[in-house]
Amino acid sequence: MQSIRNNVGVFLSFSGPTFIWLLLFFVVPLGIVWLYSFGENVSLTEIETTWTLDNYRRMLEPEILELMGRSVWLAFASTVICLLVGFPMALVIATASPNAKPWLLLLIMLPFWTNLLIRTYALLNILGTRGRLNDLLRWMYEKADAFLNTIGLGNYALLGDGFTPLKLLGTQTGVIYGIVYVSLPFAILPIYSSLERMDKSLLEASMDLGASQWQTAKNVLIPLAMPGVITAAIITFIPALGQFLTPDLLGRGQVDMIANVIERQFKRANDWPFGSAISLTLLYVTFMILAIRSFNDAARAKRAGRR
Amino acid sequence: MPFFGKDKKAGPFDYSRKWSLRTVFALGAVFLYAPIVVLVIFSFNNSRRGGNIIWKGFTTKYYEKAFGNEELMLAFANSLTIAIASTIISVFLGALTAIVLWRFRFPLKPAYEGLVSLPIVIPEICMGVSLAMFFSKMGMMQTGDSVWPFNLTNIIIAHITFSFPFAAMVIRTRLQSFNREMEEAAKDLGANEFQVFKDILLPHMKPGLIAGALLAFTLSLDDFVITFFTSGPNTVTFPVKIYSMVRFSVTPEINAASTILIILTLFLTFIALRYQRMDSTS
Numbered sequence: 001m002q003s004i005r006n007n008v009g010v011f012l013s014f015s016g017p018t019f020i021w022l023l024l025f026f027v028v029p030l031g032i033v034w035l036y037s038f039g040e041n042v043s044l045t046e047i048e049t050t051w052t053l054d055n056y057r058r059m060l061e062p063e064i065l066e067l068m069g070r071s072v073w074l075a076f077a078s079t080v081i082c083l084l085v086g087f088p089m090a091l092v093i094a095t096a097s098p099n100a101k102p103w104l105l106l107l108i109m110l111p112f113w114t115n116l117l118i119r120t121y122a123l124l125n126i127l128g129t130r131g132r133l134n135d136l137l138r139w140m141y142e143k144a145d146a147f148l149n150t151i152g153l154g155n156y157a158l159l160g161d162g163f164t165p166l167k168l169l170g171t172q173t174g175v176i177y178g179i180v181y182v183s184l185p186f187a188i189l190p191i192y193s194s195l196e197r198m199d200k201s202l203l204e205a206s207m208d209l210g211a212s213q214w215q216t217a218k219n220v221l222i223p224l225a226m227p228g229v230i231t232a233a234i235i236t237f238i239p240a241l242g243q244f245l246t247p248d249l250l251g252r253g254q255v256d257m258i259a260n261v262i263e264r265q266f267k268r269a270n271d272w273p274f275g276s277a278i279s280l281t282l283l284y285v286t287f288m289i290l291a292i293r294s295f296n297d298a299a300r301a302k303r304a305g306r307r
Numbered sequence: 308m309p310f311f312g313k314d315k316k317a318g319p320f321d322y323s324r325k326w327s328l329r330t331v332f333a334l335g336a337v338f339l340y341a342p343i344v345v346l347v348i349f350s351f352n353n354s355r356r357g358g359n360i361i362w363k364g365f366t367t368k369y370y371e372k373a374f375g376n377e378e379l380m381l382a383f384a385n386s387l388t389i390a391i392a393s394t395i396i397s398v399f400l401g402a403l404t405a406i407v408l409w410r411f412r413f414p415l416k417p418a419y420e421g422l423v424s425l426p427i428v429i430p431e432i433c434m435g436v437s438l439a440m441f442f443s444k445m446g447m448m449q450t451g452d453s454v455w456p457f458n459l460t461n462i463i464i465a466h467i468t469f470s471f472p473f474a475a476m477v478i479r480t481r482l483q484s485f486n487r488e489m490e491e492a493a494k495d496l497g498a499n500e501f502q503v504f505k506d507i508l509l510p511h512m513k514p515g516l517i518a519g520a521l522l523a524f525t526l527s528l529d530d531f532v533i534t535f536f537t538s539g540p541n542t543v544t545f546p547v548k549i550y551s552m553v554r555f556s557v558t559p560e561i562n563a564a565s566t567i568l569i570i571l572t573l574f575l576t577f578i579a580l581r582y583q584r585m586d587s588t589s
Binding site for chain 1: 321322323324328329331332335336338339340341342343345346349399400403404406407410411412413419422423425426428429430431432433434436437438439440441444464465467468471500525528529531532536546549550553557561565568569572573576580
């Protein structure tokens, strides 16, 4: 690590281009959003910044509050499912043989590299009323029904009158399915890397001291993997909250999330100031989550230092 | 299962050998792959309407149709052009950023680091919206009417902005394994600052630069949301075109087009992996 004192020229020529780029194409655009969020439409194409708070006040309308609540709930539910499914999957990869590990990781990463739109589009075929998931459920229903008939319980209609396909497109379940589908690899990788770094002898020590397999998992394995789980939760939750494609394609306009309403302000409603205010609110929520996380990390580091 | 090896006795922490966990993993893999596999299968479905519901026999005519669809092919060419242009600049900016953060101590460094990583963490939709407003305020939304490939400038700028921080991250990781003594030795032998950079540092960075480039390329090819906001009505990329096709109606042609993109991605991944393996053995 060098001090810049002796190399001001080198430092400026290396940091300059990036700094200017970010200023011009990142900071200034966000600044415009910020200014517009206090603005009003004066004509069809013109927006004037009048420092009105109306756009933020409109965020308190019941419709928008409901939308926010729904988005947070959908993102939260998807995150929880991702963690519950991702943890055992990460555990399998972390403890697999050295030969198998890169292949298992590749298996998880490949879908992640496939285009997000294509993956979401692919779900349309799976989740439709006449889609593949319902085909599978129908098949299972028929097998179960046949089984009940053979053991002589066929006349009690234990499984209902007949197979009713699940309605997934245009429902919250379908959207959660979609978000879990696109974010599962995000959730697995950080958990995997924290499990991978873990000192395995701690697990053995726990067993030697008489803890059962389950106690060891609960009191040693999971707490040690916690930093990875938290990272996984954050990098699943933040993009999930801002998801546009999943609710758009799988929600069919019935299950809108924040991003869909933002998009409508820009493309159809032509209400940029309100769209800006919603975007910034989403941005502030993101910052809040990250801030809590870094305070938490600092506190953890301090505790560790004291020990 | 030769993958996991049966030769040794499974210890209590060989979680990968527990059947319960293996089942969860296998189901997870099916969950991740089934939609893609079904999509590819149905791209060969010989059915005109509602192509995704009932299998009606094998055909490759939808590939011919996709390849013959001029708008789709133009969108594909646009996507590749954007990806190539944004990758080159992203790797350049990413390398500069990585070197600055790795090499120098300077005031407000944490703030600079934070600023560079912001495009990674902020929601896509916010970035799309802000760039759309910026371009329209600068009068750059009309670039859609200028000559190809200059009509893609907006999208290229947007793609660079979100992908170079990723490239910087990858390159910086690579730099951390650089042995500073090499640099000192070169200087002792009379090399100047530029020669050290060109002959010592750059060759060491090469795998990082390639990994960063592949990441930037994939990110650019993959992006829908930000492109959707920053593209004018006349500049369409592959994902944006597919999106408008999906909104219109679901046809096997979309499956065929998607399959083409999936194969391209697989191919790129394959190259990346091969390159990494070559790098680790040398």
